[in-house]
Amino acid sequence: MKTTFSLQKRLGLGLTLGMTLLWLVATVGTWRGVRHELNEAFDSALEETAQRILPLAVLEISNREHPGETQQIATLKMHKEYLSYLVRDAGGKVLMQSHDANPKVFSKHPIEGFSTTGKYRLYGASALRETVFIEVAEPLRHRRGAARKALFALLWPLLVLIPISLLGTWLLVRMSLGSVLAYRYAVEARGVGDLSPIKVSRLPAEINPLADAVNRLLERLRKALEAERSFTANSAHELRTPLAATLAQVQRLYQEAPEGPLRLRAKKIESALRELARLSEKLMQLAKAEGGGLLSQAPQDLVSLLAHVVDEWRHNSTRQIVLQLPAQAHVYSTVDPDAFGILLRNLIENALKYGAMDQPIEVTLTDQALLRVINAGPVVPVAILQHLTERFVRGQSESSGSGLGLAIVKTIVQGINGRIELLSPAKDRQEGFEVRVWLPLATVAG
Ligand SMILES: Nc1ncnc2c1ncn2[C@@H]1O[C@H](COP(=O)(O)OP(=O)(O)O)[C@@H](O)[C@H]1O
Ligand SMILES: [Mg+2]
Known part of the structure; x- marks a missing residue:
């Protein structure tokens, strides 16, 4: 069994797959870098905010009449907070909080530095010898959203690149293989x-x-x-x-x-x-x-060649040969006249030799250059019929012969790019033998 593959398909798929993989690897690498940088930027903003608010908070708390109580910072306009903060003492008691701050987000006791919980990123700093702590919380969803956007920005060009790559490779390979195709047709x-x-x-x-x-x-x-x-x-x-x-x-x-x-x-x-x-x-x-050299340069008129050869046989043999010619006067073919003569003589010789003695043989030519030689006689079994055109193969016959006649005919037909068919019984008959040869038609100018 032979398995073939298409270069076009293989290169198209291979290159596209390779490009996609490389792109994905590059995307993952870039994305990790971007995420790292984003985290750094967000962290530094968080830290900066805490450092800014802490001195203000300390000042306010120390100026209070009752320093221990909780103060909620009112807002000028209601809005959803992006950052929320909590100011506590070392024991965890809340001294001040931003208006939206949810104490559950923060740990029980204040922690200094960065920490991360399930949904928040926290930063804590202290003042007054670690008696006042500030913690700022930022929801992680912001960072995640930013990272996701970066990822999509890196991925979407792939959607465009995959079809372009497939089409591009397909076209390029097709163009490059054009001459190979031409070569194949030249061979065929x-x-x-x-x-x-x-x-x-x-x-x-x-x-x-x-x-x-x-x-x-x-x-x-x-x-x-x-x-x-x-x-x-x-x-x-x-x-x-x-x-x-x-x-x-x-x-x-x-x-x-x-x-x-x-x-x-x-x-x-x-x-x-x-x-x-x-x-x-x-x-x-x-x-x-x-x-x-079985084809001639000039078109040959099959009608006159045929009439000539049949005449010759009529002189040599007493048997009746019925000739049927097309309505038109000439049928032009590119076959070499000598080769056509050899072909026809072999067929008529066989028909006379193997056909029923008491019946005429028929030689027919159509305007499409189809030559038929028909004789009466017993039906030749298909198994034998298939091999008769091979060299030195003969049927069940008493008369002597070389088994080369039909092989010669077949060789000539192949050499002129024609077609041959052996039929037994002959077409539309119960018995007999028919040889059909399609000869190449010539185009005659005028
Ligand atoms: N017109 C025909 N009618 C019946 N049998 C035929 C006819 N032509 C050929 N055959 C069979 O095909 C065989 C091969 O023919 P051919 O190649 O011309 O060799 P040969 O005539 O030397 O035997 C013949 O032996 C015969 O059995
Ligand atoms: Mg013969």
Whole structure:
């Protein structure tokens, strides 16, 4: 099983997640620092207030007629106090308090310096040799509120940054991978026979060596295939002359031999030699089909090519061939005329060889360049049908053959980016065999 991943997704998520984490760490650090500074500022304000009020309170208390009694400082205007204070003696007796002060907030006995309770921050100071104490209380909610605001101020940019980062990485990766995509399309657009180097400009430096390696591989592959093909073609070609010469000799031997076993043997040798000649012819055709050059520069008229080849067969064979041509006079295709000839001859040869003897074979061409060759005969089972286009594969047939005909046809069809389909029974029939080949249409100017 192969698992693939998207670079775009991975980088987008990875970078955004990383940025968010770093931002959070930085936020926590900054926030702690800010909170510390805020606490210091608030504490110093608290301390300052206590130090300011204490001398005034002492002065007032010592000027009283009854120094022991509690005095509540009236306010000019009712308001909620931000700071409240309590002035007490060493025993904890309240001497003075701000109008809103709640004694429960303070500890039983006065404490000097800073202290913190659940909801308040307190500061205590003393005067007159620790006989008068002042304590100022400040609700912690103020500090907490300030710290919370600082935290939000640090966090909210994340809400904007996360989508920007995701989108940004996505776009950037998409742009950077544009040439890689172009490379992929260039590879995919290749026909089977095209092994020339793939050229794509401005690949990223990380991918470029890969493209070079692919091109070197293609080059090696092309050379190896070429060597194999030229070997096949050359061998078949070299076999031709000696085969023809031997055949001629055997035919003479057959004619000169007296009636009897020698003559029979000569006949057998002759048919074996013919078989060999046909095989070498097929091998040459296969080498040509694999050699590329199956497309022609100029558009070819399939109608006239087809009529020509069928005429040729009509001369050679007594069997009936029914030709159906499209209404329009010409159907242009980019297929090379020789390659089309080889393809068509192999199909007609098969139809004549394996089709029912008493029935005509049909050759049809549509205006969409779909070629159909149909013959009557027994149905070929699907399991066999699937493999007939492989090399050296033959069906259940008594007659001799190499098993290369349909392989040649298939190779040509692949080389011209066409499509082939074998049907048995033939379309809309109970029996028979049909080969359909979709040929590439050519666009003709004018
Ligand atoms: N028109 C056809 N009708 C029935 N069977 C066919 C037809 N064409 C091909 N076949 C089957 O496909 C097999 C492979 O064909 P082919 O590749 O041309 O090799 P060969 O003709 O040398 O056997 C044949 O042996 C035959 O069984
Ligand atoms: Mg054949």
